[in-house]
Amino acid sequence: MSTTVSSRPGNPQPDNAAADTGAAATSAKPVSWKTPVLLAAFGLIALVFFGLLGPNKTASFGISTGSDFFQLPALEVNAFGGGIVLSVLLLALAAYAVYLKTKGRPAPGWLTVTFIVLFVAAFLIWVVGGARTPSISLAGLIAGSVTLAVPLVFGSLSGVLCERVGVVNIAIEGQLLGGAFTAAIVATMTQNPFIGLAAAAVAGAVVSMVLALFSIKYLVNQIIVGVVLNVLVSGVTGFLFSTVMQEDKARFNSPPGLDIIEIPVLSEVPIIGPILFRQSLVGYLMYVAVLVVWVGLFKTRWGLRVRAVGEHPQAADTLGINVNATRFWNVTLGGAVAGIGGSFFTLVAIDSFTKEISGGRGFIALAALIFGRWNPIGAFFAALLFGFADNLQSIVTIIGTPVPSQFMAMLPYLVTVLAVAGLVGRSRGPAASGIPYVKG
Known part of the structure; x- marks a missing residue:
């Protein structure tokens, strides 16, 4: 004899139906108010400071440089009017984010990116318009x-x-600091910057091997190992700088630099030319590295294995992937990449090594990684945003902005905090990140 369970009010629901209902309720996560509130707050800040309190002067932005193939007229914007228009657009985007929240939908990525671009433009117009010399080279700023x-x-x-x-x-x-130090001393001793560049990659890989050894083989907390390595490399390079490099600068700390390579004709295109076709070897390698890492991670079998290890190492292990070996060599490769980045300080930016030459940029790079949602393309554009903030604080100080120099000096780090704490949204890193894997 079969039993039928009624679905009328007052009758109990079957256990499996109740479980399904509970699971559905659990899976339907509410959309956070964080992004809409932050966008609205920054929109109001823009309206008050960049719009209503903005200077009634003309801000001039040079687009071309003297060496460009053809010249474009400077872009001139009334600071007050431009601030009002951009602030209204910012508030419209914030209102749209609030509307999406009321419908239970998160703000799309394009909305946040567009908001950031417009806010930066409004800030730039406000700063340049209020300067003693209200003119700036936009091409030079971006390059x-x-x-x-x-x-x-x-x-x-x-x-x-x-x-x-x-x-x-x-x-x-x-890794950046180790790469910078090794590039300087090896390039000086060999008088060959290309050998110094290769040595920087090796130095970064060595630092990463130590990280991999202790965190993967001996299961030491990865955060602790990373912090200890930063302090260790800082101490070792500082000691060798004081005791070796300063004693004989000509022999150990006068590396030949990597020259800027200009691609004929293409390097003379306004704005695009200096960015893409007027770089050092390290600059060109940057574009290649971003493309190669993105293709490797998302378009190859190797990348599928790597992402499987980072998301679900147990499942990857059952498929025959050596989880810990994959982790070890990937960490080593990452260190080599960072070492090449460190060589930029001593082979391109300056012609010698100094203590703490990296200046905390490794931590800003970590923020760019999070802001870029663990994607090479996203991390690239996030790093450009932080580089823009760093360059802007130097330029606006020169043109005589009314903004206090102390605020401009902290601008790159303020952008870092806001990007990671507020504007990342609900991004999620690899599920197994930071979790050691023990087979069996």
Whole structure:
């Protein structure tokens, strides 16, 4: 005799139906108010400071440089009017984010990116319009931002390679610093910057091997190992700088630099030319590295294995993938990439090594990795944003902005905090990142 369970009010539901209902309720996660509220707050800030309190002067932005193939007229914008227009657009985007929240839908990625671009434009117009010399080279600002972003891009790519395989790489700062030191001393002793570049990659790989050895084989906490490595590399390079390099600078700390390579005709195209076709060898390698890492991770069998190890190492192990070996070599590769980025400091930016030459950029690269959602392309653009903030604070100080110099000096780090804490949204790193894997 069969039993029928009624679905009328007052009758109990079957256990499996109740379980399904509970699972559905659990899986339907509420959309956070964080992004809409932050966008609205920054939209109001833009309206008050960049719009209503903005200077009624004309801000001029040079597009071409003297060496460009053809000249374009400068872009001139009334600071007050431009601030009002951009602020209204920012508030419209914030209102749309609030509307999506009321419908239970998260703000799409394009909305946040567009908001950031418009906010930066409004801030730039406000700062330049209020300066003693309300004129700035937009081409130089962007090109300089890309140059400053080079070590950040390499550092963030190192983090992508490590975290995608399940290892948190806090030691990016130490890898950059080790690469810078080794490039300087090897290039000086051999008088060959290309050998110094290769030595920098080896130095970064060695630092990463130590990270991999202790965190993968001996299961030491990955965060602790990374912090210790940063302190260790800082101490060792500082000691050798004081006791060796300063004693005989000509022999140990006068590396020949990597010259800027200009691609004929293409390097003379306004804005695009200086960015893409007027770079050092390290700058060109940056673009190649971003493309290769992205293709490798998302378009190859190797990348599928790497992502499988980072998301579900147990499942990858059952498919015959050597989880710990994959992690070890990926971390080593990431260190080599960061080491190349470190060589930029001593072979391109400056002609010698100094203590703490990396200046904490390894941690900003880590922030770019998170802001870029563990994607090489995203990390690249996030690093460009931080490079832009770094370059902007130098330029606006020169043109005489009314903004306090202390605020401008902290601008790159303020952008880092806001990007990671507020504007990342609900991004999620690899599921097994930071979790050691023990077979069996």
